[in-house]
Amino acid sequence: MSDYVIEKVQEFVDSLLPSMDLELIEIQYKPEGEGWVLRLFLDGPDGIGLEQCTKVSRELSFFLDVEDLIPHAFNLEVSSPGIERPLRNEADFKRFAGKKARIKLRHPIDGQKVFIGLIGVSDEQGFELHFEDGTISRFLMDQIKKARLTL
Numbered sequence: 001m002s003d004y005v006i007e008k009v010q011e012f013v014d015s016l017l018p019s020m021d022l023e024l025i026e027i028q029y030k031p032e033g034e035g036w037v038l039r040l041f042l043d044g045p046d047g048i049g050l051e052q053c054t055k056v057s058r059e060l061s062f063f064l065d066v067e068d069l070i071p072h073a074f075n076l077e078v079s080s081p082g083i084e085r086p087l088r089n090e091a092d093f094k095r096f097a098g099k100k101a102r103i104k105l106r107h108p109i110d111g112q113k114v115f116i117g118l119i120g121v122s123d124e125q126g127f128e129l130h131f132e133d134g135t136i137s138r139f140l141m142d143q144i145k146k147a148r149l150t151l
């Protein structure tokens with residue numbers, strides 16, 4: 001059921017967001033506390049504001065009411081991914097070149113799985129990470145378990 005809801009919501013927002021110059025970062029639909037939460041994280045070229053979140057929330061609420069996808073009570077949250085937003089693809093790494101990132105690998109390199117540095121040059125295969133000591137390492141996209149901007 002959760003996967004179905006996420007799939008249908010994603011189809012709807014994928015058709016809605018381009019006209020608003022926004023992108024979908026992540027959808028979560030899961031039980032939390034006493035109920036269920038449907039949470040969307042969105043971003044735009046200049047970030048995302050309250051007005052944009054409110055508009056998407058209204059449009060999505062209307063869609064969910066009409067489609068009757070969720071047969072029980074739930075909370076809908078639409079927000080920005082925050083300062084430590086996830087990095088998912090080449091476009092994200094290019095967009096945030098020069099920013100500090102925390103990279104967690106699927107498998108350790110020399111016993112280390114977590115690396116923190118500034119994002120350098122990237123392409124479809126991978127990206128460079130510049131470390132405080134002046135060294136640079138290149139990571140392939142398929143090595144990455146999780147990547148986020150960090151402070």
